[in-house]
């Protein structure tokens with residue numbers, strides 16, 4: 598837990614809670630922060646397995662997964678390739694598009710992009726996001742042509758790959774994945790412009806609806822697409838797929854989180870709870886799915 602990404606604080610919250618759950622269930626678990634301790638120290642401590650509660654770069658992106666494989670320590674969640682791919686929203690979208698899975702139309706932005714042209718092709722409002730960041734960091738909802746350049750400049754501070762994406766004005770849905778199954782969908786509602794950093798971790802006016810209020814048929818259809826999207830990237834173990842429901846009733850896939858939050862505001866624990874799975878059982882279930890390679 599911890600690490601050195603922009604999501605360090607959230608990771609510490611997730612990790613602390615996971616650690617408490619493991620210890621409550623009698624697992625001889627200890628915190629390890631790769632920001633402060635070397636991988637040699639991890640090796641020397643002779644752990645049987647690692648529950649990875651890191652978010653963002655150097656944790657969720659395949660690097661720690663690769664290091665653990667090299668050290669021969671089994672770990673939770675997706676492997677190296679799937680972690681790296683899911684971290685990259687642009688390449689994720691390319692794969693989904695190639696497989697015929699629905700994702701909002703997008704354009705890659707560069708310093709030379711013409712705001713008028715981009716706005717015309719995608720429509721307004723649109724979303725601008727750094728390809729490899731999380732927690733809505735560096736992301737903006739652009740409501741007028743003049744706001745595109747500042748939105749690009751902000752996103753470019755976090756990544757040299759910046760995606761402009763069509764805004765899907767539907768309800769927002771997220772599907773937790775545990776093993777081979779999708780958990781019940783959660784519908785997110787926020788009075789803010791979108792589900793931004795504040796809404797995710799601090800606001801108390803964000804509403805989480807589970808059940809999400811879809812027909813059984815529609816719920817199953819979204820879960821199916823989410824699972825397919827997850828598997829297509831090669832993801833495994835557990836994770837969470839974010840999507841927006843379009844006016845056409847179709848889910849538009851946004852991204853896969855291979856190490857979703859496990860804080861007391863987090864969505865996978867909420868969806869598990871709706872199925873009668875306690876936080877401790879969820880943590881143990883994820884732990885049991887550890888693998889090397």
Ligand SMILES: Nc1ncnc2c1ncn2[C@@H]1O[C@H](COP(=O)(O)OP(=O)(O)O)[C@@H](O)[C@H]1O
Pocket residue numbers: 701724726730731732733734736762763764765766769791792793839841851852
């Ligand atoms: N194309 C889009 N249309 C509408 N809302 C979007 C779109 N893309 C992102 N959002 C909003 O921004 C939030 C964060 O976007 P997401 O792609 O999931 O990135 P991350 O969670 O990694 O920061 C989403 O939960 C959603 O509220």
Ligand SMILES: [Mg+2]
Pocket residue numbers: 839851852
């Ligand atoms: Mg998201």
